[in-house]
Amino acid sequence: MQPFNVAIPAPAKLNLFLHIIGQRADGYHQLQTIFQLLDYGDTLEFSSKASGGISLSCDNTSLQGDDNLIIKAAKALQQATGSKLNAHIHLNKVLPMGGGIGGGSSDCATTLLALNQLFGLNLPMQQLLEIGAKLGADVPVFILGKTAWAEGIGEQLTPLPRAEQWYLVLHPNQHVSTVELFKNPDLTRDTPVSTIRPALADTGHNDFEPLVRSIYPTVEHAFQAAQPFGQPRLTGTGSCLFLTMQDEMTARNVLTAIARQHPEFSPFIAKGVCSSPAHKALKALAT
Numbered sequence: 163m164q165p166f167n168v169a170i171p172a173p174a175k176l177n178l179f180l181h182i183i184g185q186r187a188d189g190y191h192q193l194q195t196i197f198q199l200l201d202y203g204d205t206l207e208f209s210s211k212a213s214g215g216i217s218l219s220c221d222n223t224s225l226q227g228d229d230n231l232i233i234k235a236a237k238a239l240q241q242a243t244g245s246k247l248n249a250h251i252h253l254n255k256v257l258p259m260g261g262g263i264g265g266g267s268s269d270c271a272t273t274l275l276a277l278n279q280l281f282g283l284n285l286p287m288q289q290l291l292e293i294g295a296k297l298g299a300d301v302p303v304f305i306l307g308k309t310a311w312a313e314g315i316g317e318q319l320t321p322l323p324r325a326e327q328w329y330l331v332l333h334p335n336q337h338v339s340t341v342e343l344f345k346n347p348d349l350t351r352d353t354p355v356s357t358i359r360p361a362l363a364d365t366g367h368n369d370f371e372p373l374v375r376s377i378y379p380t381v382e383h384a385f386q387a388a389q390p391f392g393q394p395r396l397t398g399t400g401s402c403l404f405l406t407m408q409d410e411m412t413a414r415n416v417l418t419a420i421a422r423q424h425p426e427f428s429p430f431i432a433k434g435v436c437s438s439p440a441h442k443a444l445k446a447l448a449t
């Protein structure tokens with residue numbers, strides 16, 4: 163193994179729509195969704211060291227514990243390969259937490275992909291996908307690294323190339339609990355199965371949206387703030403919502419307007435991409 167000191171992105175995702183079509187016997191919900199990857203996210207810095215296993219630092223010290231998905235990913239990889247991995251990982255946290263844009267899941271996937279490559283572990287994609295799925299339903303799409311149509315509990319993925327559109331994202335500064343929302347008795351769980359895949363990016367809905375808007379007044383307030391600029395939609399279980407923008411210039415103008423009127427929603431813009439920036443960075447390292 164060559165010594166390394168590299169920074170690899172961990173991009174965000176949006177669920178362009180999210181239909182819940184049923185529930186498995188183990189309680190997990192069956193979904194149909196499109197995961198849209200964004201060219202925006204956290205960055206993980208990996209540095210080799212001589213001993214001491216895996217260590218993690220982050221400016222947000224509450225994220226340094228063993229329950230961080232980065233540590234869980236590193237442990238799962240060590241277990242799967244029987245290799246002792248010595249590396250320090252610094253997390254530059256940009257993505258809002260509990261926002262439905264997959265920050266923790268993406269950090270987890272970037273850790274699996276990067277350590278696999280940097281330590282020459284050579285686990286195949288299929289095995290990384292299986293390890294990732296055990297760590298979270300949103301992890302596999304970041305391992306695959308492609309904007310994708312998803313079914314099952316989110317792990318049955320089919321790449322779905324799409325035009326690179328711009329999005330504006332608002333974060334109502336409200337942490338929502340994915341576990342609690344999936345348990346809510348008022349959640350719609352019987353949306354009919356759909357076969358018109360790509361069209362659902364525009365015509366589909368998010369089954370969590372009415373629930374989240376009714377439970378969290380700040381989310382409802384953010385929807386109302388976004389409405390003059392387009393048709394806001396919830397991503398995942400929220401709390402983030404997004405608007406599809408016509409082009410980059412419009413995205414920048416709307417960002418300026420919303421940031422002035424509603425700085426409390428920490429708006430940002432990002433370009434949707436078909437391939438993950440994490441995969442691009444790792445490929446560049448390998449060549």
Ligand SMILES: C[C@](O)(CO)[C@H](O)COP(=O)(O)OP(=O)(O)OC[C@H]1O[C@@H](n2ccc(N)nc2=O)[C@H](O)[C@@H]1O
Nearest residue numbers: 189190191267298299300301315316340341344398399
């Ligand atoms: C809402 C989405 O973000 C849409 O992409 C995902 O379905 C959630 O993915 P995630 O945050 O990675 O979720 P996990 O950490 O795997 O699961 C958290 C909890 O949510 C519930 N859960 C999750 C995914 C799923 N398809 N059905 C569920 O019922 C389960 O109770 C689970 O214990």
Ligand SMILES: Nc1ncnc2c1ncn2[C@@H]1O[C@H](COP(=O)(O)OP(=O)(O)OP(=O)(O)O)[C@@H](O)[C@H]1O
Nearest residue numbers: 230231259260261262263264265266267269300398
């Ligand atoms: N690396 C990580 N970054 C952020 N949160 C993490 C991380 N590892 C574990 N967590 C835990 O996961 C919780 C959810 O954070 P995350 O950013 O993944 O939410 P999310 O965007 O709603 O995820 P998803 O869209 O996958 O449901 C956090 O409150 C935190 O306790």
